[in-house]
Amino acid sequence: MSLLVRHRDFRWLWVGETVSRFGSAVSTVALPLIAVSVLQATTFEVGLLSAAAWLPWLLIGLPVGAWVDRLPRRPIMQLATAGSLLSFGSIPLADQLGLLTIELLLAIAVLTGTAAVFFQTAYTAYLPELLEPADQAEGNAKLHGSASAAQIAGVGCGGLIVQAIGAVDGMLVDTSTFLIALLCLTAIRHREPRATSDRKPALVGEVIAGLRLVAGDVWLRTITIFGGVSNLGLMGYQSIIVVFLVREVGLTPGVVGALIAIASSGGVAGAFAARRVANRVGTARAMLLFELVLPTLALLIPLTTGGGLAFYLVGAFSIGVGVVAGNTIKATFHQSYCPPELRGRLAASSAFLNYGTIPLGALLGGTLGEALGLRTALWITTAGVPLAGLILLFSPIRRQRDLPDHQGSAVPAAAASSRARID
DSSP, X not given: OOHHHHOHHHHHHHXXXXXXXXXXXXXXXXXXXXXXXXXXXXXXXXXXXXXXXXXXXXXXXXXXXXXXXXXXXXXXXXXXXXXXXXXXXXXXXXXXXXXXXXXXXXXXXXXXXXXXXXXXXXXXXXXXXXXXXXXXXXXXXXXXXHHHXXXXXXXXHHHHHHHHHOHHHXXXXXXXXXXXXXXXXXXXXXXXXXXXXXXXXXXXXXXXXXXXXXXXXXXXXXXXXXXXHHHHHHHHHHHXXXXXXXXXXXXXXXXXXXXXXXHHHHHHHHHHHHHHHHHHHOHHHHHHIIIIIGGGGGGGGGGOOTTOHHHHXXXXXXXXXXXXXXXXXXXXXXXXXXXXXXXXXXXXXXXXXXXXXXXXXXXXXXXHHHHHXXXXXXXXXXXXXXXXXXXXXXXXXXXXXXXXXXXXOSSOOSOGGGGSOOO
């Protein structure tokens, strides 16, 4: 029986996360277009806007992991969702009052980025508490698949919404999706067990324990370093792609949204393929395929012209397949490999590097676009995506069929995904 049918609480989590992802996808189109078309921002300022949303991972990512391991995760997710709702909802209000500026957009990006740090860290640690180990691979695949589908619909609709009602009013869509997500989280009945002891180690000690967990384990260390380097290139090109398609290729917002939506369907394909390919060839080999081989097609993106939109579609579609499939495999690996009491710190410590390079990548993209031109900047940043996969190739992952399923495992496990039923 499908997990969605038999697990009520997972259904609420799945619905809320999917709807929220849809709204966030609308914002990925609307926010840069607000900056470009309403506030006449420069390429560097658009890159800075993307960087601001991810900067909190560098500033507070590590202590948040320790806090999440001390506290119930669902209330943290609820508060973070409410914070994003209020922040994004303030943009149309500020526009009506004549207060909308690039500085305000940057401040809102930092606030919503801070909420995302708390939500994502708590969410990563909460899911294994909600699902049995045998259901985690299926749950991850469904969540990543629906998130990718929501990304497609959100980006496609985002372009049309911006064209129909304007970029600023389009933010009301994102605001409403956060409200729905908050209601879905509230409907979940599962309650986490209380901590068995009131005595807590020092916060600094917990942060150091999380860093040692990642730094001292070859599997966690390799995957974390790869994620950081990969995100540097990914965000470098993503931070300027909307500006490139509008100013360099000459497309309208509606066409930009449609193109990004079509390309994003690669994420759905990746979520669908992840467990199936991992079961057939092994999780370690599947990671190399998804994270090294497919992303080489990213180099087609800088070739995009008004008459050659297929270059963007093929390149971005391939990246979507590889990234989402790789993330699905990595999520299941982390959940089975890490001790439950350290999951929050693992999520925060790995995210500190994985997400911490994202603002650097966004600044890199904006700076290169301003200094060298958008197309040259795309050549440099897209080349970084497949090059990051070499970190996996020159690691123990190359010599294994499967990733291990627990620390100290002598025999790498057939993925946790092999224990899950394929629909």
